[in-house]
Amino acid sequence: MAALTTTTASVLYHRGGRVGQALEEMGSGEDLLVKRGEPVPVDFPGPILVCTRNDDLDAVLQSTPQSRWSDLVFFQNGMLEPWFQSKGLGDADQVLAYFAVSKLGEPPVDGITDANPEGLTAAYGKWASVVATRLNAGGLSCKVVLEKEPFQKQMLEKLIWISAFMLVGARHPGATVGDVERDFRFEVISLIGELASAAAAEKGIVFEVGIEERLLAYARAVSHFPTAVKEFKWRNGWFYSLSEKAIAQGKEDPCPLHTKWLKELNIVQ
Structure with a gap:
């Protein structure tokens, strides 16, 4: 898949899964890959894209300096709000990923539907436009949602x-x-x-x-x-x-x- 050179370098926190690898391939080649147990650097610019299982999220926070928690962008499915609140992350960046990666290494398929031909994937938070640019680079739709409700x-x-x-x-x-x-x-x-x-x-x-x-x-x-x-x-x-x-x-x-x-x-x- 063709990556746009304007894609912002990011920290990618993932375990080698399908979505994490796909996001890496959409980047500019300047991303920093962090695996479970490895520390997230304090001084690396850009967002921290989190593509792990929900049950690994506590480990993500433990690996991330608290000064950088506001740069975390969560790609997980499910209801994360109670966990966000318990960790003081009330207004965390999130992505609703309506795309599928059938097998490791395959390009993602956009979740465009006959009811929503414009696509359903949505990003919220301060890094939302950066995430949208990355997904667009991979040929995926992504709308930036400015308001929480x-x-x-x-x-x-x-x-x-x-x-x-x-x-x-x-x-x-x-x-x-x-x-x-x-x-x-x-x-x-x-x-x-x-x-x-x-x-x-x-x-x-x-x-x-x-x-x-x-x-x-x-x-x-x-x-x-x-x-x-x-x-x-x-x-x-x-x-x-x-x-x-x-x-x-x-x-x-x-x-x-x-x-x-x-x-x-x-x-x-």
Whole structure:
């Protein structure tokens, strides 16, 4: 893939995974690669692009001088807000990466959908435009979102997508994302509606009209993806925590279908 020489040199914190390697190839060749356990330098200019598993994020902070925490850019899926708040990173830079890298070394495929032909990938924070330039260099779309609330809505939609499609798929062993969209559409639409309602109530937001169709369209764009409930703490676990909180307060479960299916699969007790 052709890299633009204007791409800002960055620190790339990754474990040799598909997304991290793809980001490295989009750069100018002047990036500094940092692996787990290695320290992030204080004086290297540019953003620190973090492409690791969510469970490695504590290690990332331990390797990064606190004076540089504001330069961290997180590419992780899932609900990171509670972790950000616990670490004093309330307004951290984030990227919602709607692109797929099928195999290590292959070029990424943009998650452009028939509902969003302009692309869905979005970046937020002080380094957002730099990240967008890098992704554009790799032939990917990326919009810069300036305000926190619209970015938060998009983050929650992506969280709902991965939580709903992975859970419904797990109920039907061997089902891909495309199978869920095509063969189990009623189930996934029901779950999307439930999770969206719970998220909107918890965060005091209103999603844009058409969330179900936007998420179904993305499923069609990445139909080959396998399904499995992973990184529970960071994905479905956030919605389950809303259920636990409501029940502890003597209220109705805001996500009864979600809770029922988690228990069916023995993911929670």
